[in-house]
Amino acid sequence: MNIGEAAKASGVSVKMVRHYEAIGLLPKAKRTFSNYRLYSANDVHELRFIRRGRDLGFSMEEIRALLGLWRNKGRSSAAVKKVAGKHVADLKAKIAELQSMVQTLEHLAQHCHGDERPDCPILDDLANPSSHAHCA
Amino acid sequence: MNIGEAAKASGVSVKMVRHYEAIGLLPKAKRTFSNYRLYSANDVHELRFIRRGRDLGFSMEEIRALLGLWRNKGRSSAAVKKVAGKHVADLKAKIAELQSMVQTLEHLAQHCHGDERPDCPILDDLANPSSHAHCA
DNA sequence: CTTGACCCTCCCATGATGGGAGACCGCAGC
DNA sequence: GCTGCGGTCTCCCATCATGGGAGGGTCAAG
Numbered sequence: 001m002n003i004g005e006a007a008k009a010s011g012v013s014v015k016m017v018r019h020y021e022a023i024g025l026l027p028k029a030k031r032t033f034s035n036y037r038l039y040s041a042n043d044v045h046e047l048r049f050i051r052r053g054r055d056l057g058f059s060m061e062e063i064r065a066l067l068g069l070w071r072n073k074g075r076s077s078a079a080v081k082k083v084a085g086k087h088v089a090d091l092k093a094k095i096a097e098l099q100s101m102v103q104t105l106e107h108l109a110q111h112c113h114g115d116e117r118p119d120c121p122i123l124d125d126l127a128n129p130s131s132h133a134h135c136a
Numbered sequence: 137m138n139i140g141e142a143a144k145a146s147g148v149s150v151k152m153v154r155h156y157e158a159i160g161l162l163p164k165a166k167r168t169f170s171n172y173r174l175y176s177a178n179d180v181h182e183l184r185f186i187r188r189g190r191d192l193g194f195s196m197e198e199i200r201a202l203l204g205l206w207r208n209k210g211r212s213s214a215a216v217k218k219v220a221g222k223h224v225a226d227l228k229a230k231i232a233e234l235q236s237m238v239q240t241l242e243h244l245a246q247h248c249h250g251d252e253r254p255d256c257p258i259l260d261d262l263a264n265p266s267s268h269a270h271c272a
Numbered sequence: 273c274t275t276g277a278c279c280c281t282c283c284c285a286t287g288a289t290g291g292g293a294g295a296c297c298g299c300a301g302c
Numbered sequence: 303g304c305t306g307c308g309g310t311c312t313c314c315c316a317t318c319a320t321g322g323g324a325g326g327g328t329c330a331a332g
Contacts, residue, residue, distance in 0.1 A: 003309090004310080013290080018312095032297095034296080034310090034311090036298095036310060036311080048265075055237075057237045069256075077258075078251055081250040082250075088238055088241050095231055099231060101193045104192060114214045114218075115212065118209060118211050120211075122217065122220050126185050126206065127188075138278075139278090150279090151321060152319080171279080171280065171327085172280080190319085196319075273332100276332105278327105278330100280325100280326080284321100284324105286321085287318100289317085290315105291314105291315080294311100297310070298310100299308095299309100301305090301306090
């Protein structure tokens, strides 16, 4: 398979396939006589693994670790669970952070009449954050 | 005030103060005879405005818009609310995306025994995503 | 007059992804 | 054979917000 076919079959862009090879996530692809990269069904499988990892929000380094575990038939599932558990904790922390932003913004928006007048608690907060703890 | 004092007073790093000026978010700072940037209390106020906007997750372009509205005494609060509302929607979409990841991962982790054995539903899913809708 | 802390500009790096240039390859049609 | 189009090759550059560092100038206290 050429890179384009492998890309389509795995859902990874051609650009990223080359990139993953460049950063050593994938072994260097074999080449045709005319220097085109060649991919096997197993290569496509690894690409889909990476793609799925990205969809689940893993960083490239985490995926590198997971891919190593996947290739290693003697891995322990505890090692995999540890990587995934750390990632879940990271995701939850990020969610909490975003939810805090939403809460603050919705509270401010609730008190913003949103008409043609210039008074706006949202801008007031941006200009002077701590002075708006009036309603607890 | 020198840039270091303005940075400390606003909670923005020296690097970023210069950067905000470079991208036109802040007007070009006045300079001393020896080319040091000089800041007024109002400049520090704008820096804190930016800082607060970043803390609330606004992009630089959104902050640019909000800063423009803040400077414009004749703005309508509706314009501000619109920017903030769009941002809240973006945040909520992101939260939903992350929560979906967490849900998937927690479901998989729940079925991973996490011991020294190599069998692992987490890796199985990464390698073959759709084949695990066994328990609905 | 030296020392240390500050400031200046300019370049480079991140992480994941894409865009594009310039050149080459391969297959199809004429 | 020759042309043309689409795929591929390697490089370089851009994003977004942020920081690191080099190399050099400035200032105030000792």
